[in-house]
Amino acid sequence: MSMTLHIEDLPDLARGAAFLGSGGGGNPYIGRLMVERAMRETGRPLELLDLEELPDDAFVITTAMMGAPTCIVEKLPEGMEAAHSLRRLEEHLGRKATATMPIEAGGVNSMIPLVVGMRLGLPVVDGDGMGRAFPELYHETFHIYGVSGTPMVITNDHGDQTLLDTHDNYMMEWLSRGIAIRMGGVAYIAEYPMDGATAKRVSVSGTIGMGLRIGRAIREAREQHLDPFDHLIRSMEGTSYSPARVIFTGKLIEVFRRTKDGFALGTVKIQELGGPRVMTIDFQNENLIAMVDDEVLAVVPNLINILDAETAEPITTEELRYGQRVKVMVVSVPPIMRTPEAIAVWGPRTFGYDVDFEPLT
Numbered sequence: 313m314s315m316t317l318h319i320e321d322l323p324d325l326a327r328g329a330a331f332l333g334s335g336g337g338g339n340p341y342i343g344r345l346m347v348e349r350a351m352r353e354t355g356r357p358l359e360l361l362d363l364e365e366l367p368d369d370a371f372v373i374t375t376a377m378m379g380a381p382t383c384i385v386e387k388l389p390e391g392m393e394a395a396h397s398l399r400r401l402e403e404h405l406g407r408k409a410t411a412t413m414p415i416e417a418g419g420v421n422s423m424i425p426l427v428v429g430m431r432l433g434l435p436v437v438d439g440d441g442m443g444r445a446f447p448e449l450y451h452e453t454f455h456i457y458g459v460s461g462t463p464m465v466i467t468n469d470h471g472d473q474t475l476l477d478t479h480d481n482y483m484m485e486w487l488s489r490g491i492a493i494r495m496g497g498v499a500y501i502a503e504y505p506m507d508g509a510t511a512k513r514v515s516v517s518g519t520i521g522m523g524l525r526i527g528r529a530i531r532e533a534r535e536q537h538l539d540p541f542d543h544l545i546r547s548m549e550g551t552s553y554s555p556a557r558v559i560f561t562g563k564l565i566e567v568f569r570r571t572k573d574g575f576a577l578g579t580v581k582i583q584e585l586g587g588p589r590v591m592t593i594d595f596q597n598e599n600l601i602a603m604v605d606d607e608v609l610a611v612v613p614n615l616i617n618i619l620d621a622e623t624a625e626p627i628t629t630e631e632l633r634y635g636q637r638v639k640v641m642v643v644s645v646p647p648i649m650r651t652p653e654a655i656a657v658w659g660p661r662t663f664g665y666d667v668d669f670e671p672l673t
Contacts, residue, residue: 314365315438317358317426319351321524328527329422330626332519332553334615336576336598337418337445338381339628346391347423350430358429361411363439363517370508372437373398373409375428376421378449378466378488379498380576381597382569382630384420390469393500394424395431397465400473401502404463413437413511415452415504417519418445419628424500436520441504443516443649444615447575447597449488450481451658453648454504457514464488464503468495489574497574516646522553530624540624541639552646555672559602559609560584560591560640561621567632580618580632582640591640593618595629600663602640608667610642611660613649617641644672 317325326344329337351357366372375394377384402408412425412434422440429436441452449461461481466474466488474491478484484503492499506514529547533540541558548554562582569578575596582591591609593602599616602609610616618627621637648654650671656662659669 314362315360315521317360319348322347324527324531325520325524326419326423326527327530327626328523328525329417330419330628331526331617332422332523332615333416333418333445333626333628334598334617335595335629336381336447337416337422338377338384338420339630340419340626342384342388343420343423346389347426347430349391350427354430358426359435360438360520361435363437363512363515366411366437366508366511368507368509370410370511371407372411372413372506372508372511373401373502374413374415374441374504375425375502376415376500377424377498378501379492379574380571381628382571382576383497385630387469387496387498389500391427392431393467393469394502395428396471396473397467397500397502398428398432400465400467400475401463401505404465404475405505409434411435411437413515414440414519416440416442416445417523421445422520422523437511437515438520439511439515439517440519441515443519443646444613445598446658449485449503452504453516453654454506454514455481456653456657459504459506459510459514461503463505464501466491466495466499466501468499493574497571516648522551534623541641544624548643553643556641556643558639558641560604562591562638564632564634564636564638565590567634569629569632576629578629582638585637593640596663597629599629601660601665602642611665611667611669612663613645613654613658613669614672615643615645617643642672
């Protein structure tokens with residue numbers, strides 16, 4: 313069912329979107345501020361369209377930020393970049409969008425389409441193409457199930473634009489990543505244009521609503537003095553993001569992070585509280601694999617979340633700091649993200665890990 317999003321919903325949505333981002337997807341505070349500003353300046357709420365209610369003949373253009381999440385903290389967006397990309401793509405295609413949609417779930421990338429929707433008066437489809445966040449533009453259910461990402465438009469904070477039309481989505485990623493690097497490490501895009509019938513077939517449904525649900529559960533636990541992890545896990549029961557479980561508790565003892573090739577790459581080590589074990593988590597924008605010694609405890613595409621040990625607030629990869637006390641949670645993902653076709657695109661072996669994906673049970 314479609315719903316209306318109000319400014320009071322944004323803190324919960326930003327928190328929940330950061331959780332779904334599995335460490336990536338951009339800074340949730342910056343994303344929230346961008347939408348709050350747009351709502352205040354336009355003076356209206358935002359319509360969220362249920363994916364299943366989208367007309368078959370609708371025309372959807374997805375919008376997002378691309379680049380290293382570390383860069384957006386120092387290089388704040390002006391606010392209209394993604395909207396300018398969408399308008400330029402409409403002009404190129406000779407067709408007006410009837411809605412926009414996220415390409416991924418994350419603190420910024422669940423929010424960018426909301427900004428576009430507010431600024432341009434477009435509804436936003438409650439769904440996306442990843443069901444979480446992933447580092448590359450072909451890491452999409454859109455791509456997995458046959459949609460071309462191009463033509464696409466890339467815009468930076470100075471209004472510089474590039475229009476790309478490539479023979480496949482791997483070339484789209486390779487070329488656009490180089491452009492984003494030269495635009496300062498971060499840029500704003502419109503891509504994967506598709507009709508409503510296609511969007512219903514290839515998208516992960518309900519991820520904005522799921523972000524609201526998760527963010528609300530974390531807040532309620534704090535307000536009602538509940539165990540935030542138990543409350544959060546119970547709130548996800550019966551959804552496509554279940555089961556979920558805490559797999560480690562400890563203190564960050566090492567964070568190695570660098571920005572390279574348009575990504576935030578690194579490793580975090582967590583010392584077990586009251587024990588000798590050390591967990592290592594590798595990330596490429598998002599958390600990819602969690603290991604203790606040679607034992608794999610969690611791996612993509614399942615969510616791997618590093619959460620504040622007291623509040624369960626998500627900690628994105630650019631916010632990891634020595635000394636933080638955390639709990640690590642692994643969360644199952646929707647079936648559309650676990651098919652053989654999907655695992656061939658974003659399973660652990662595609663990131664160089666010699667392990668097989670095993671669904672949570």
